[in-house]
Amino acid sequence: MVGIVGYGTYVPRMRVKVDEIARVWGKEGARISKGLGINEKAVASFDEDSCSFAVEASRVALKSCGADPKGIGAVFVGSESKPYAVKPTATMVAEAIGATPEMTAADFEFACKAGTAGVQACMGMVSSGMVKYGLAVGSDTAQGRPNDALEYSAGGGAAALIIGKEGTVADIDATYSFTTDTPDFWRRQHAEFPRHAGRFTAEPAYFKHVLSGAKGLLAKTGTKPEDYDFAVFHQPNGKFPLRAATMLGFEETKAMQGLITPFIGNTYSAAAMIGLCSVLDVAKPGQRILVVSYGSGAGSDAFKITVKEGIEAKRPKVAVLNAIEDKEYVDYAGYVKHRRKIKSL
Amino acid sequence: MKGVSIIGVGLTKFGEHWNAGFRELISEAAGKAITDAHVDGQDVQAIFGGCMASGRLLGQEHIGALIADQLGMNPVASTRLEAACASGGVALRAGIMAVASGAYDVVAVGGAEKMTEVSTEEASTALGGAGDQEWELFNGATFPALYALMARRHMQEYGTSEEQMAACAVKNHANAVNNEFARYRKAVTIADVMKSGYIASPLKLLDCSPITDGAATVILCSSEKAKKYCDTPVEIIASGQASDTLALAQRTTLTEMKATKEAARQAYTQAKIQAKDVDFAEVHDCFTIAEVMATEDLGFFEKGKGGPAAAAGETALNAKVSINASGGLKAKGHPVGATGIAQAVEATLQLQQRAGKRQVSNAEIGLTHNVGGSGATCVVHVYKRL
Amino acid sequence: MKNATPLIWRNSAARYNLAGNHCETCGKDYFPERVVCPTCRRRGKLSAKQMPTDGKIYSFTHVHAAPAGFEHETPYYIAIVELENGVHLLTQLVDSPAEKVKIGTNVKMCFRRIFEDGKEGLIAYGFKFKVV
Known part of the structure; x- marks a missing residue:
């Protein structure tokens, strides 16, 4: 069965606290932190972008599972913060991991679910026998306009999943997607920062699609929340995924291992995937994981995943929750310098 | 091979020449040398x-022809040589070879750099x-x-300290006070150097030679004909040159320059002298650490003892060996192409007893x-009165 | 010139993955790869070889005055790293706390932007190193 052969993540080392951002704009940091369920966010340094993140995460995935990069027949990188508007990130990633040249590659864009869209594309290509392995990466250096609500949550990170049939560490038993035309968040061509529709992003957007995606998958597979040991949801903040879990009938505790946003902010295309990787760091063979990503615009991809024997030997050396402990705080000035928000940069 | 001597020297003031371009600088230095x-x-x-x-600083290549043209010396053969900051040194060597071979009796050798037309x-x-460029500067090295x-x-x-390196700068600034051609004729203290701010740690602003404009010229003549023009010719009794990896x-090793050791070995052999016979040296102190290493690699001090020797004053004017009586690149200034020739000018002035207050006794x-x-690239020359 | 597109492209295998070479005659490894083995010259037989990605700091400096293209990154570390096979290379050190940047500290390769040709030009990616 098609599944995850290897996984890896990358989170930049720099952090800025929600408190520090609030200080600059004269707001109450503690209240914003509590409201969002986010303490701090990970920030890319001056010489990092979604491409460098994607390469780092992919290298961890490959190294951990020992797969031959020449077996990767497709590389799909999902991002809403590409270094080039035109010139694929996926070719650079493919070259850097040694997968080129007999393979295909493309960049995906679907707001925060471009990464899982890549997972589904890889599943199809692997299942059909088109490729041995597919590499799906979600990677973002999310941008929030200064003094916008998004500035407190937009973080950075990447997750890479190698999809294949042989030697899987977790099987993807089923996937289900739910898609509509819903304008909750967008960035126009050439615009520097995204725009969002405020509270409209919640009920008709995030919750409608995440809940529909989850329910659709449960119905399709004839499973109930009790059948799952872990649940991972897209996490634009620290609150929404827990509320979604409760609404679906999952105990909140099942969502905690995969809830990373409170420590690194919303990593957009990487968010649900990093959450999944954190679960894979601890899940035992036989345990089941529900993953539901969400992308504005809008849609959700839901996955039913079962952990396999042998995962212990193929986990990355450092677990997600440990890796993110290696950090360095910057103040707001350092943050705007590194993120090139100073106009002259 | 014929003996080769310097029969005249010319130098512009080293500094920021806002009112003079490359053409004015070379014309001034060459004119002075020809007169001298x-x-x-x-x-x-x-x-x-x-x-x-x-090419990079002025957009101007074909410097050889430009020099002959500006000096009104067409159609004489004129050739540019480039070896980064040793361009002057290799030009001098080319001039020496041309005369030593018997091809010419009198040649002019110049060096010049106009560096202040562009931003720092x-x-x-x-x-x-x-x-x-491809593998070091590309990665952000300077x-x-x-x-x-x-x-x-x-x-x-070797336990060399920042203070010991600073001592080279202090000594070179002190020497430059007495050099009317020097850019910085201002004494500095160890404390000044230590608080001057890091450029690339452990090197601070006052450990670094400055971006400078300037030109220098020497006139070479076969030693057999030198006294026809000049009463006090200075003979170049050895010329050594060696190379090492660009990267x-x-x-x-990073603590010695193999090219310096090899060029020095050649030069000492040709001159039939040892390091201890050298009374004074103009060494390439683009940075203070370069002077420390040069004094070791040239054999004036044991490896690792260059720093303590500088700090103990052993390289000061008329001490054990007078290093950079001119003020060196550090205080005199470092118009890169001119530096190798300016060093030869200083050696000549010293041997002709024309160095004024900075005269090495x-x-x-x-x-x-x-x-x-x-x-x-490293070039070493040895000089004595003809 | 740093912004030469063919150069950036041609060197990408070396910059992405430390692709160097090895002389089968004398056994020495080279990075960047050499056309002629400086030890064996005409007797040398060079073949492609991947360099190890772990090493230790051989020397380092904290750069405060940068050349064009790196002005906004100051201060940054430049180091010569000794790879596990003894090969030395010059690189930037990133994500490395000052108290750990010392001669002998273990470092590993990472992937970063090296240089970009202005806001609209090509971006050159490649190796930098970080303290383990």
Whole structure:
């Protein structure tokens, strides 16, 4: 069965606290932190972008599972913060991991679910026998306009999943997607920062699609929340995924291992995937994981995943929750310098 | 091979020449040298010019022809030589070879760099051309950074201190006070150097030679004919040159310059002298650590003892060996292409007892040491009165 | 010139993955790869070889005055790293706390932007190193 052969993540080392951002704009940091369920966010340094993140995460995935990069027949990188508007990130990633040249590659864009869209594309290509392995990466250096609500949550990170049939560490038993035309968040061509529709992003957007995606998958597979040991949801903040879990009938505790946003902010295309990787760091063979990503615009991809024997030997050396402990705080000035928000940069 | 002597020298003031371009600088230095040598323009049979980065700094190549043209010396053969900051030194060597071979009796050798037409960043980028662009400068290295990497190893391996390196700057500034051609005629203290701010740690602003405009010329003549023009010719009794890897990372050691040791070995052999016979030396102190290493690699001090020797004053004017009586690159200034020739000018003035207040007493044997880049080219010359 | 597109492209295998070479005659490894083995010259037989991605700091400096293209990154570390096979290379050190940047500290390769040709030009990616 098609599944995850290897996984890896990358989170930049720099952090800025929600408190520090609030200080600059004269707001109450503690209240914003509590409201969002986010303490701090990970920030890319001056010489990092979604491409460098994607390469780092992919290298961890490959190294951990020992797969031959020449077996990767497709590389799909999902991002809403590409270094080039035109010139694929996926070719650079493919070259850097040694997968080129007999393979295909493309960049995906679907707001925060471009990464899982890549997972589904890889599943199809692997299942059909088109490729041995597919590499799906979600990677973002999310941008929030200064003094916008998004500035407190937009973080950075990447997750890479190698999809294949042989030697899987977790099987993807089923996937289900739910898609509509819903304008909750967008960035126009050439615009520097995204725009969002405020509270409209919640009920008709995030919750409608995440809940529909989850329910659709449960119905399709004839499973109930009790059948799952872990649940991972897209996490634009620290609150929404827990509320979604409760609404679906999952105990909140099942969502905690995969809830990373409170420590690194919303990593957009990487968010649900990093959450999944954190679960894979601890899940035992036989345990089941529900993953539901969400992308504005809008849609959700839901996955039913079962952990396999042998995962212990193929986990990355450092677990997600440990890796993110290696950090360095910057103040707001350092943050705007590194993120090139100073106009002259 | 014929003996070769310097029969005249000319130098511009080193500094920021806002009112003079490349053409004015070379014309001034060459004019002074020709006058000093008592030669006629038509006596000069060939010109050799050292210039490192005119293409990058001025957009001007074909410097050889430009020099002959501006000096009104067409159609004499005129050739540019480039070896980064050792461009002057290799031009001098080319001039020496041309006379020693018997091809010419009198040649002019010049060096010049006009560096202040561009911003400091652009000048740094141009100077970076002396290193390995593809694999070192590409990654964000600068020349101060390359020398800082050497300094850090020297500190690690021999316990050299930042204060000891600073002592080179202090001594060179003190010497430059008495050099009317020097850029910085201002004494500094160890404390001044120590608080001058890091450029590339452990090197600070006052450990670094400044981006400077200037030109220098010497007139060479076969020693057998030298006294026809000049009463006090200075003979160049040895010329050594060696190379090393362009990339600093490729060297087997960062605490010595193998090219310096090899060029010095050649020069001492030719001159039939030892390091201890040298009374004064103009060494390539583009950074203070470079002077520390040069005094070791040239054999004046044991490896690792260059720092303590500088701090103990052993390299001061008329001490054990007078190093950089002119003020060196550090305080006199470092117009890169001119530096190698300016060193020869200083050696000549010292041996002719024309160095004024910075005169090395009993100067019999002088040495110049000119380095290209971070040590990939090194040229050593030895001088004595004919 | 740093912004030369063919150069950036041609060197990408070396910059992405430390692709160097090895002389089968004398056994020495080279990075960047050499056309001629400096030890064996005509007797040398060079073949492609991947360099190890772990090493230790051989020397380092903290750069405060940067050349064009790196002005906004100051201060940054430049180091010569000794790879596990003894090969030395010059690189930037990133994500490395000052107290750990010392001669002998273990470092490993990472993937970063090296240089970009202005806001609209090509971006060159490649190796930098970080303290382990």
